[in-house]
Amino acid sequence: MNNIACIIMASGLGRRFGGNKLLAEFHGKPLIGHILEQTKGLFPRRVVVTRYREIEEICRRQGIDCVLHTLPGRNDTIRLGVEFFQADRSQTISKTGNPKKELFDSEKPPFHPKGYLFCPADQPLLTKGTLKKIAAEFSQHHKPGDIFRLSYGEMAGAPVLFDAVYAEELTKLPEKNGGSYLIRKYPCQVISITAASAAELMDVDTVEDLEQLSHMP
Numbered sequence: 253m254n255n256i257a258c259i260i261m262a263s264g265l266g267r268r269f270g271g272n273k274l275l276a277e278f279h280g281k282p283l284i285g286h287i288l289e290q291t292k293g294l295f296p297r298r299v300v301v302t303r304y305r306e307i308e309e310i311c312r313r314q315g316i317d318c319v320l321h322t323l324p325g326r327n328d329t330i331r332l333g334v335e336f337f338q339a340d341r342s343q344t345i346s347k348t349g350n351p352k353k354e355l356f357d358s359e360k361p362p363f364h365p366k367g368y369l370f371c372p373a374d375q376p377l378l379t380k381g382t383l384k385k386i387a388a389e390f391s392q393h394h395k396p397g398d399i400f401r402l403s404y405g406e407m408a409g410a411p412v413l414f415d416a417v418y419a420e421e422l423t424k425l426p427e428k429n430g431g432s433y434l435i436r437k438y439p440c441q442v443i444s445i446t447a448a449s450a451a452e453l454m455d456v457d458t459v460e461d462l463e464q465l466s467h468m469p
Contacts, residue, residue, distance in 0.1 A: 257365035258298035259333035262373040286376045327425035369413040377451040403444040409453040
């Protein structure tokens with residue numbers, strides 16, 4: 253697991269939710285807090301990519317690297333996450349998407365990831381055990397070009413872990429496209445990792461979704 257970069261996707265506009273869903277309360281804390289807790293201690297480096305200053309502040313308080321931006325597309329979020337690790341330093345990104353003064357003072361050793369794990373911030377029932385399973389499968393069995401994707405039965409979703417050979421393509425995705433663009437492009441490279449339950453793949457799009465998931469075991 254010491255060769256995987258963890259990128260937490262926290263840039264959604266929340267139009268269907270009616271606001272920033274990642275700050276909505278889930279089991280006594282902001283929804284964003286779940287993925288921060290579940291990824292803690294699993295990966296040598298992680299970064300949160302967000303358009304929200306409130307989430308940047310949460311990351312700052314916890315010492316988690318954060319890229320702050322106002323760029324429009326899902327492809328932008330993915331690109332900024334990968335470029336953060338390619339730059340090989342802790343930093344924040346200004347509203348225009350340009351690097352500015354380092355957010356954290358601590359020096360980190362050089363890090364050259366062999367894989368990029370993209371974690372959505374709105375799947376509150378995703379467990380640390382499942383994240384460990386994805387990372388372990390990659391670390392122990394991956395071959396160049398493999399793409400590991402969480403699934404349950406016929407349901408496929410996220411997180412998704414890309415081999416580092418895709419780094420350049422991840423920074424050049426077509427406008428408004430996410431990682432699924434590469435999954436469609438390279439279907440034979442996709443390896444499904446089975447979640448502990450279908451609930452782990454469920455995300456929050458609406459207030460009703462949040463309420464439903466809050467009552468699931």
